[in-house]
Amino acid sequence: MIAKPLALMVALATLAACASTDHGTRTAGQKPSNLQSTEASMWYQMEDFEKSLRHSGRVIDDPALQARISDLACTLSGAHCADLRVYIIREPSFNASMAPNGMMLVHSGLLLRAETIDEVAFVLGHEFGHFLENHSLEQYAAMRNANITGAVVGSLLAGAGGGAFSSIGYVAGFSSAFAFSREQELEADRLGLEFTQAAGLDPAGAAAIWKNLYSEMEATSNRRKAKDLNRNGMFDTHPMIQERVRFLDSTIVSPPQSNDQRRQYRELIRPHLKDWLLDTVAGEDYGASLALSERMLRQGEDIGILQYARARIFLMRGETDDKAQAESALLISIGAADAPAEAYRELAAIQRDKSDMANAALNLRVYLEKAPDAADRALVEAQIIDLEDTIQ
Template sequence: MFARSELLMLTASLAVLAGCATTDQGTRTVGERPQELNSTEASLWYRMDEAEENLRSSGRVIDDPALTGYVDALVCRIAGEFCPDVRVYVVNNPGFNAMMAPNGMMVINSGLLLRAESEDELGFVIGHELVHYLENHALEQHAAARNANITAAVVGSVLSIGVAAATGGVPGQGYSGSGASIATALAYGGAYAYSRERESEADRMGLQLASAAGLDPKAGPKIWNDLLNELEASDDNRRAARANRGGMFRTHPVIQARIEALEEEAASMQGEPADSIAFRAAVAPFINDWLDAEIALRDYGSTLQLIERRIAAGGHEGVFLAAKARVLGMRDDEGDFDHALETYEAAAAYADMPAQAYRDLGELNRRAGRPAEAAEAFTTYLQRVPDARDALLVERYIQTLMGESE
């Protein structure tokens, strides 16, 4: 019969098996593909090939030669000799994310491009994902998860007996489920701790790759610090809590800890901020649509923090100011109406203020009892979009408002 202390020691010892089993896949070589077609590696690899084919036909990939050409060139600059092995897809997804599959498929979310202020910041994330690829992290994590399944079964069998013995019960009569549950938690905890280690490695080595490509290493900690500020400003307090809470099942290091580690690493590297003119030109045609997707999430605190940061950084001012005004109008807290009106008027000073924003400005002026200003904004809207679907309605607004202003 196991004593309770012995049971706990046995549990801890067996759980370590999940992290100790060999999962090292080594470093990738150029042009590498699995040779043993029946191997677990090949199975995962070819599932990714199928996923890539599905992604191509999903309608979510942004097929713009200027944007994809720019991103491809940056990836190749960082990937070096592995450039021919990597295929990049920019997809419409508002989340701050990118991923790299073991078959060479790299996916970059529009939400990441919206948040990145510079080529340096985008380059760091690309470097991070390339490390996952070059170091075979996905294959190693797959092996770790497989080991976790095996370990969970072994530990569960022992614990079903141990729990029953320690409590005076009979194995298989109400206790095996408890033992299996504990075993699964411990086994997967070991596997996901392994993943946290790989995330830290990807941060460190990704920073080195970006720096070697001539990018500013300080961009690495900065982009994560910006994301942390965004999470902390969220209207959903659980978002920030989830991002910063440690625990057995976290697959990424706690954000503040990873920022500090990146700052320490970057301090030992050389690099100056890159000229981001090409970056801004590549993303410019899409910023307004990406903001639409972000605003549709209705997390006003987080979105306003993002927009305010981008306004302060400079570039695309008319687009970001108009987006800020729209968020304020949607939130409609005390003072938001007047603030939104002022922000739309500030946005109008920039040539890149979106056409739809003039319609919104006209509506706010109409509601504020300013017919002349409303008519002017509506007129500008129709000049910018003469074939607008609501053109007849807006023309009636203008006629009515001009009559009121006389």
């Protein structure tokens, strides 16, 4: 698994009654043969979770994006295509995960950070590799043999009483108990690479996505978060991710990905770009968010949206000179064709603080022109009147 913020999917679905840690390779259409087994029980609990997920409001409603990502997962999985159901959910963390019942979750945070569809393909192939080789079931069996699962299982089942989504936060605390081993992660990387190549996609994305993610982690302004990521998520240790990059670099022989690939992928996610960026900014890891936005800016597209996101980071961080940096970013943003309406409102607030009432009033009027149905319209209209009264 790449990371585990939705650990319920991993934790509940990794239970199996077999004492052996070797569950072999999954066959297409495979389901639990013993309907009285713990594995079967957890399988059907995952189906309940899936039903809750469909009505949770967290699944992104974008038929074109859904079709592209589902088709990609189907291409990678071959004969197992019919076993998979892909859900793209609005969740800012970099993550994709897959349950043994065939439910695959793809986070918006993953899609935001990827630069090409080939990078997404590698991550989905990695997750399918875990699914194909029954890694989660093998991990559970290993823990069961070590006599460390009883309390965890009992707590999970008790915590699930309030419904699938109400228990996510509770279960997340146990995610580290179900972390895949280094060997399983590297095997999933190898399989993900094989599936990507077999699908005729560019394997260069495999190393690229890890390198970019590592750079973002290195830029984090939240050291505790970095430590937690190293221990519980995609970065078991720094050498782990470096080991993965070395393996992938040594395996890949294709040329780097092209700008055309990046442009095509950005077009696919563009309808969600502002919302996904702001979701990431809301996490208050300003260093990582700045690194992400600046990397995306280097592609030379979506300047208005990305500069607006940078301005939000500076305004939220509030360090010395951050307001000036926010103003500069907003001025660049409103000079671009794709500037969000909110950029004018944010710029007006800075100008008002600087006693530049005329420009503040002007930018608030532009904001209302671009967002005629704005929820704060009455408040903004009152602000314009006040500003224009001070000019007179």
